[in-house]
Every structure is written in structure tokens, then in C-alpha cells.
Amino acid sequence: MEEGSRRSGDLWSGVALALLGLYIVVQAWQWDYLGPEGPGAGFFPLWYGLAILALSLVLVVSNLRRRAPAAGAGVDWRRVGRALSAWLALVVAVALFKVLGFVAGLALLTYFVVAVMYRKPAATAAITAAAIGAGFYLVFDLALGLPLPSGLLGF
């Protein structure tokens, strides 16, 4: 990753982590810190929450004190977009498991990866998707007897 984009990434990840630290501290504050039987549920989270908050603020401040780089310099958004579209396809596939079941959902995901992301012919994508779907059904469901999410059609 280029220096400019790394700094901007550090800044925003630092902000996100500071918010996480703040959330942990606020939550831990509501639980017992020390009771008659020793430390309560809030003792440990309070300390690591404070540490996350403090360290992430150091990350944010040290980035702000440096000279600001050109916004977005060095980030290859095309590459990031490819990874995020693969992740979104995965989200859609998992969401479809309740309706289509695991086997059909995975086959659809495979079709998307082969045809859309790797731009292979539709026939190659269809054969790969069918083979992977069938392979998972045979190996995990039939041979190993592992439970797979089933859809409206029962598999």
C-alpha cells in the first residue's frame, strides 16, 4: 500500500478503533468493577477498553500531525472493488441459503466468480458451478453426513 493511502487508512481505522474503545469503556462502566468476591464483569473490559481508546487516539493524533497526503493517492480502487464484489456475492449466496439451500447457493456463487470475476465463458462457468455444487453435496452431505443449510427444495 502506498504511503499516502496507508496514512489515510491509519487515520480512519484509528477513529473506528477509538469509537470501539469508547463503546467498550461505556459498556464496562455499567457492570461491576470490584465486588466483595473480587473483580466484577466490568474489571477486565474497562482496562483493555481504555487501552484501545488511548492507543487508537495515539494513532489518530500521530497521523494528523504529519503532513496530509493527497486524498486517495495510491489506492487501487479497482482491485479493492473486485475483492468487495466477491464479498458481496458471498453475502448474497449466504442470504439465499434459506431459500435455495447450500448446494444451489454455492453453485450460484461459483458461477459468479468464474463468469463475472474471471470472465470465463458461460459454459465453463456453468460446468464448474455444477461440478462444485454436486461435489460438495456428495462429499459433505452424503459421504460425511455433515449438516448443510437446506432450502425449500430440501437440499
Add this chain to the structure above:
Amino acid sequence: MDIVTGLLHGFAVALAPANLLWCFVGVFLGTVVGVLPGLGPPATIAMLLPLTFSMSPAGAIIMLAGIYYGAKYGGSTTSILLNVPGESASVVTCIDGYQMARKGRPGAALGIAAIASFVAGTVGVVGLMLVAPPLARFALSFSSPEYFALMSLGLALVVLLAGRSMLKALVAALAGLWIATVGTDPFSTTSRFTFGQLELLSGIDFIVVAIGVFALGEVLANMEAREDAPLLEVPRGLRNLLPTWQDLKDCRFAFINGSVVGFLVGTLPGGGSTIASFLSYGLEKAVSRRRDQFGTGVIEGVAAPEGANNSETGGALVPLLTLGIPGSGTTAILLAALVLWGFKPGPLFIPEHPDLFWGLVASMYIGNVMLLVLNLPLVPLFAQVLRLPVYVLYPLILGVSMVGVYSASGSLFDLGLLLAFGLLGYAMRKLDYPAAPLILGLALGAGMERALRQSLMMSQGSLSILVSRPISAAMLSLALLILSIPLFGKFNAWRLRALES
């Protein structure tokens, strides 16, 4: 049980037909995983962990450990033939291994990598066998304050060596502690960080985080690009894979260097095989009479790091099995595996479960022999794995990841969490946050909190108990010293140079 009796007992366990088969499956899968760039042992072990629930614990640990050390053998293949390391520990093998291949000696490079791996891997197992039992006896005197201090020291060492920014590594470790505390507090039954979700009351499953961060994160990062690297020709025939007598003579010191450095670095939490391989390469170069030729295809430059990254496995199992402290992402997953099967790694592990410990040690001797046989004549076959198109490989990994998580819990909610942690793993890679401290924080979080709270119960709430006991005070001081390294410019510069060497 003394060492000889223990080892004989171990061979009786490891040579049982079923365990022998699991050992073969493990080292075979490990070699394949090692050959494939982009799929590491932590991801593979995490994915396969749920499938081991119905296996005998001895067979399961033998297989998972086989994947762990088998991947180290396979990792050199792509380094030498493609200049692409199969594992991070094989990065340094690219330097001289690929040059040897370009100069027409790929067979000798692959052969010496397998032989060095075998020699050093075996030395690592001998070290594990000799060091683990006395260390476990010493650790019997530990109580809660010492355990808390030991886990803090382990995390500090991992943070020290995890990446360029110790700040990011430390935050990642703390985030791991947070994930570990999600769910019901075991002391008071208070629900913590559950966001009102009933599914989170029992906490977040370690497997979900490990598969998400390692397997999904890796696949997403690899799917950013479409390119395939060109494969050099793989030599055929055993004769072309055997190094010459002169090669073996040149590598005498490299075998010793790799074995010793690898084992010692392995015993340190946070050391890891990548650091072991770089250190032994540096040492080999420093003492070599032809140091100016390093980088141009010198055979010792392959033997030393390959030996070190295999010997490291034996070393890394020492703190895991005797103290219950993992030193890397992979050993953290092995710790989770042992806990899931109902065992508690620590000082009592060896006396209480001799079948598991000695069976594992004996299986590693057998596994190293299997790997030597697999990796010398069958290297051309394993190299064919690289011809598997990535557009087939990635959906397979995604599918196995989801099956692994779903088969462990039967919950679609966990699949949702898996996707979230996959995205987190990808983001951490892009933003240079190391994953190992997060996984270690998660693996040690519950134990750390328990040890801290028990310590404070012993002292009626006074933190002085942590510093009034000599062992705990020494370990906490060391941890503090390590974490303050960035404040000392000279030491931090040394750390950064070591990481970048």
C-alpha cells in the same frame, strides 16, 4: 514416564493403522497447502477443525500437526519454481532457490530443501521431546498470577514481532481480547457485548473468527488480481532431484544452523518460522566463505532457511503443550482444537494425556519420513496442483470455510459472523494490521481474564500480588520492557531492521 518409555508408548499410538492414515492425510494435505500460494496452514487447520469433532483426539491432533509441518515442506516448491513463496516462511528460499532453478538446478534446490527439512524437522522433534517434559515440571509451580504474567509476556512478544507498527499489533491483540469477552461472563453470568442477540450469549466461536480472518481474508485479498505466475519446468526423475555429494558437504553447517536457530526461535512466542528462516539465512551468509555469492543461487541459502522453518515447528509446540501458550496464529488454532476436544494444554498435559503427547511426538518422526518420501520423487506431481485454476480453487475454499463453520454450530447466524470476520481480515491486510495478535488475543483472552480475576481474589483485590511474586514480577517487567521498545529509538530501529532484513 521417562523419555524412552514415553517414546515407545508414542510409537505404539502413532503406528496404529488409523493414526498412521491420519498422519499421511495430514502431511499430504499440508504439502498441497504449502504448494498453493494464498492458502496457509492456519486457514486450512481452521477450516478442517470442525471435521475432526468425530475423530479420536490422537488421530485429530496427529492430522492437524501433519498439516502444520507438512506445509513447511511444500512451501519451498513454489519459492523455487515460481519465485512465489507458498508460505511466508518460504520467502527467503526464493532468494537463492529461484536463482538455482533459473541456472538449471531446480532439482538440486528442491532436493536439498526436502533433505534440510527432514534433518531439521527431526531435530526439532528431538528438541520437543527433551525440553517439554522438564519445562512442564517447572511450570507446575505456577499459579494464577504467573499464568497471567506468562500470557501477557506471550502477547507482548507476538506484538513485538508481528509487524512494522507495534501500535497496530497491540490494538489488534486488544481487539482479540474484546472478541474473547463477548458473551456471558463465567464468574457473574452478566451478558457482555451481546448487542441484544441471543446467539451471542455463548460467545463468538473461535473457529468463526479464525476461518474468517485467515481463510476468507486471504481469498478476498487474492481475488483482487487475475494474474497467474509462469511455472518453470519441473525436473522429472529421482536422480535429477538428488543433490550431489559436494552439495551435501557444502550444507553441513546449514543443517546444524537451521536446526538450532529454528528450534530456539520456535520456543519464543511470536518468533515464528518466518523470523527463524530469515535469521538462519543471515547467520549462514555471515559465516560463509562465499557470502558474496549469496543471492545468486547458493545451495546453503536454500538449506538453512528451509531447515529452520521446519525445526521451528517442534519448538513452537513446546510452549503450547507445556504452558498452554501459543506463539503464532497456527498454534493458537491448535490450542483451540485441544480445548474443543476437552483437553487443557499446560503443565499437567503430558502426565495426564501421555497418549496425545507421545503419540504426537512419535507421529512427527513418522511424518517427517513420509514427507521426505513424498517430497523427493513426487515433487513434479505436487507442482501440478499449481495448474488448478484459481477460479476453481477460490470457490472451493469459500465452500469448505462455510461448511466448516456451519457444521460446528448449525447456525446461519455464525455464517453471517464469518462474512463479517472475512471482511475484517481483508481490511486488516489492506491496512497493515497483523492478524496473529488478534487471533492470539482471542485464544488467550478468556484465560487471561480468569487468571487476573483469580489472582485478585487471592489478594483481596490488590494488584500488588502480580509484582510481589518473583516469577510473575520478572515476566511482567519483561513484557512492559518489550512494549516500551518503540519509545527507545535505537532498539526500535534494530527491531525494524530485523523485520525488514
